[in-house]
Amino acid sequence: MKKASNPIRFNLVEVTDPKLAKEILRHNGADTYDFKTYLESLETVSGRNFNPLMNFCQGSLVYQRGKEHLKNRRVLKTFTGSKNVKSWEPQIKEALNEITANISSKKSFDLVQDLANPLYLFLARIVFGIEVPKEQESQFVKEIALAKDLVEPYVSIRKLDQIQQAIEKIKQHVSKATSQNKPHENSLLGQLADHQDEHKDYLVVSMLVGVHTTAETLCLILLNLLSSREGIVFYKNCKDKNWLNKRIDGLLRLYPTTQSIFRYATKDFMLDDITYPQGTLFQLNLKSINRSAPFYSEKQILQGDLEPKCPFNHTSFGGGAHKCPGNELAKSTITMALSIFSEKLPNITLNFENLSLRHTIIKTEPIEITVGQNRVGA
Numbered sequence: 001m002k003k004a005s006n007p008i009r010f011n012l013v014e015v016t017d018p019k020l021a022k023e024i025l026r027h028n029g030a031d032t033y034d035f036k037t038y039l040e041s042l043e044t045v046s047g048r049n050f051n052p053l054m055n056f057c058q059g060s061l062v063y064q065r066g067k068e069h070l071k072n073r074r075v076l077k078t079f080t081g082s083k084n085v086k087s088w089e090p091q092i093k094e095a096l097n098e099i100t101a102n103i104s105s106k107k108s109f110d111l112v113q114d115l116a117n118p119l120y121l122f123l124a125r126i127v128f129g130i131e132v133p134k135e136q137e138s139q140f141v142k143e144i145a146l147a148k149d150l151v152e153p154y155v156s157i158r159k160l161d162q163i164q165q166a167i168e169k170i171k172q173h174v175s176k177a178t179s180q181n182k183p184h185e186n187s188l189l190g191q192l193a194d195h196q197d198e199h200k201d202y203l204v205v206s207m208l209v210g211v212h213t214t215a216e217t218l219c220l221i222l223l224n225l226l227s228s229r230e231g232i233v234f235y236k237n238c239k240d241k242n243w244l245n246k247r248i249d250g251l252l253r254l255y256p257t258t259q260s261i262f263r264y265a266t267k268d269f270m271l272d273d274i275t276y277p278q279g280t281l282f283q284l285n286l287k288s289i290n291r292s293a294p295f296y297s298e299k300q301i302l303q304g305d306l307e308p309k310c311p312f313n314h315t316s317f318g319g320g321a322h323k324c325p326g327n328e329l330a331k332s333t334i335t336m337a338l339s340i341f342s343e344k345l346p347n348i349t350l351n352f353e354n355l356s357l358r359h360t361i362i363k364t365e366p367i368e369i370t371v372g373q374n375r376v377g378a
């Protein structure tokens with residue numbers, strides 16, 4: 001039987017130092033790994049057809065490299081820029097107010113089911129122009145969660161089959177929205193209306209999958225804030241949006257949803273007198289990089305100080321050519337959500353009996369986070 005070459009069985013270097021991380025992220029000899037070639041070799045050994053998944057890799061920013069990647073990033077620059085993000089804010093705020101009003105009548109609620117999922121569906125509509133029929137919403141959210149696992153190393157062939165099916169179903173929603181509506185010019189579908197690219201729908205799918213991290217990060221930030229005394233005080237202060245605006249990067253630094261990102265040496269290169277041969281795989285441990293002493297102190301951030309002087313930006317959105325294109329949208333959405341939530345629901349507490357997270361090599365994913373409301377005087 002033939003063997004598939006596995007992209008993660010190279011010389012693996014774990015990176016926890018912020019300076020080294022920054023250099024690797026900016027280095028033109030380090031890129032995301034060539035997943036398409038890996039899929040081709042898996043096809044050979046398994047006899048499966050991964051053609052749709054390979055097409056997805058060609059459309060997805062995560063797996064594109066060089067000129068192709070740069071071209072699509074340029075196309076998306078306006079879409080993900082400040083002007084567009086500002087223009088979505090009133091609708092996102094309205095959506096967050098609606099979600100919060102629904103929650104406020106409940107004695108206890110789940111941050112995933114009652115906050116993250118509805119927020120994500122609103123974002124799909126407002127930002128992407130994709131309306132998911134009510135009866136398909138829960139299936140759609142499950143498909144997005146499955147699709148996110150494609151970036152994990154060590155994915156089984158059976159799981160790849162499931163991911164491939166999920167991606168094709170997500171793509172059907174995108175194709176339907178493209179063919180039926182005249183999308184709003186501010187939405188991603190509106191902005192890509194004239195973009196000629198055979199993998200365009202997959203490009204949209206990759207963005208749609210990426211945006212889900214916003215809702216998950218919001219849940220993880222809330223979970224972490226509600227877990228400590230300093231965090232609860234911080235949460236209560238969040239109702240002042242201007243105060244929070246200056247500290248949101250501190251929160252994102254502390255609680256990254258993405259735990260690791262990978263870069264692969266496409267040629268031999270030298271950093272700090274060490275030669276990294278072609279094929280080296282760098283695993284950048286974002287949490288360690290972000291919490292690296294002496295640049296940062298958790299206590300300072302949670303006690304509400306402005307972010308301590310730090311010579312390195314945090315890596316919660318990655319960096320270099322592949323840096324998350326949704327970072328402005330994510331920051332603005334999470335800031336609005338925390339500020340509305342802490343104003344309307346100031347007395348919420350965690351229920352540790354119903355708490356479930358899924359930890360993978362790449363990310364931490366909230367599964368269930370139950371929160372109770374102590375109504376003062378009730």
Ligand code: HEM
Pocket residue numbers: 061062063080206207208209210211212213214215217256257258261262315316317318319320321322323324325326327329330331
């Ligand atoms: C708090 C929320 C978010 C977090 C923590 C996050 C985190 C990340 C990280 C760590 C990466 C990898 C970057 C790298 O390899 O250097 C990434 C890439 C990406 N993200 Fe996000 N993301 C968030 C929100 C979003 C949003 C709102 C969108 C879409 C509008 C999005 C779309 C993407 C895409 C398409 C990529 C691949 C970019 C490329 O390879 O060129 N993400 N994100």
